[in-house]
Amino acid sequence: MKLWESYHIPSTTSEALALLERYQGQARVVAGGTDLLVEAKAETHAPFVALIDITRIPELMSLEVSANEVIIGAGATHAQIVKHPVLASRATCLVESCGVVGGPQVRNVATLGGNVAHALPAADGTTSLIALDAQAEVIIEGQRRWLPLKELFLGPGKSALNPARDLLVRFRLALCGTRQASAFKRIMRPQGVALPILGCAAWVELDETGQHFASARVSIAPIGPTPARASEVEAQLVGQPTDEATIERVAHWAQAALHPRTSKYRATADYRREMIGVLLRRTLGLAVERARTGQAIPQGVGL
Template sequence: MLWKHYHTPSTVQEALELLRSYQGRARVVAGGTDLLLDIRFGNVQAPEALIDITRIDKLHQLEADETVLYVGAGVTHAQIARSELVRSRAACLAEGCGVVGGPQVRNVATLGGNVAHALPAADGTTALTALDAEAEVVLDGERQWLPLRELYQGPGQSLLDHGRDLLLRFRVPLCGANEGSAFSRIMRPQGVALPILGGAAWVRLDESGAHYQDVRVCIGPVAKTPTRATAVEEVLRGQLVDDSALERAVSVALETLHPRTSKYRATKAYRREMIAVILRRILPRAVQRARSSAAVPQVRA
């Protein structure tokens, strides 16, 4: 059986009131590209009502000030991938969102839904993690900002109660001078179209562009939730940007990251090879973007 009611509230307040009135028998839906299929195929029990948040004006906007990007929970992958601002100043997010599904899915699927579904290695969340994003939520009635990782309790397990709580938006620091980011993933042409391995990197170079000042890297799936490769970041900080630093990062990654074999996806051995491949693809690209960041266009807030 499918849901009986489908609500399209136009304000956050209205959405929260609807959720309250159903007392847990309703569920929030954004793009629905995962949830509606889960309901159809019986993986998720159909709620009595669906509360569609994509018509809430505030939630489908991409906004920015000088240094921070706000991504509404109802913003689609297509909006993000297309945004000039995201492409230039949060490039890995545009790259990650740009490869999810095909155009029809990206036109509907939201970054918010992606995070709410708590998949450990969704392309968008890998990018958000490397960008050190935070999420604004209404958690048990309380509106608050949380680091992204706190929303993840395990594979498919979100901190949010989808019959009660709302994910409102993400706050993503924009890349400024000497900062850049990049995303890459490895797919296979058979079976489910999820990445065998995906990775995103963010770097800040010193003013000369010669040294890594700060680095954030997220590669997954290597854990039950999106996880920063802190040892890799550590080994790069303060180092000269060159091949030997990159190769040190690769060997630290291979020592500290432990991907698993997963059925019909990839062997552990293959995933280890891909850790190296991805790092060698994303780090130089992030560096190159950091060095050319002078060209980043003016933010129109």
């Protein structure tokens, strides 16, 4: 059975906004459709009156790298991000997280914007964007502005963006510089829905000696109802030596301090607590090594 009636392909944001306005809440913004349309298939409600495809709006499709930052259009696909050499070396965790989403067919159409707009607490791309302290440019109620990414998340599956009214335009994030690096890892299970049991992105900056954490940003998901930084974990790292002992201590501490939940057919809270330790060890260790060597080659892409 059909999942939508009309299909529109605007070429500017204003055209897209006008279409959304015209349909009075009956239209949906669509990019790759790999979440929206599959969900529509799962539900038995009436077809969407209209879909507004934003993937031919140049502003949403851009991927601009400057000296220290990158702007990624909301319509950039996972495949584009994964194949981008600068992102691979300087926003490595983002490439690693986008690289484990689906297979090639999905990554070729699924967008980073869609990943964020869906507002799932453990979306892979989102987890990395949070650790990279990304900002998002949105048009909410006709107002265009930049927001810290985390402000877009109101609850599980609940976004500050109204998919029948608002647009997510692009993301901005700082690229890793000297003594900075990031890493992403996740734990999956071979059964059930393709959502991570737990994902973890870590960004670190080492001091000039390379022996201590000057700064750290860690995002572990799902812990709360929305994606968020694990600021207590970050605080435990700053100023500490970048050795195994620190990481081990922080991993232990985090296992006790964080309170993951049990999700049906996904994971028990106890298992997730164990995985907090495993993922922190694995991502922090890798990020430190990358920051030290200045070499970052994404791992696990495509698997």
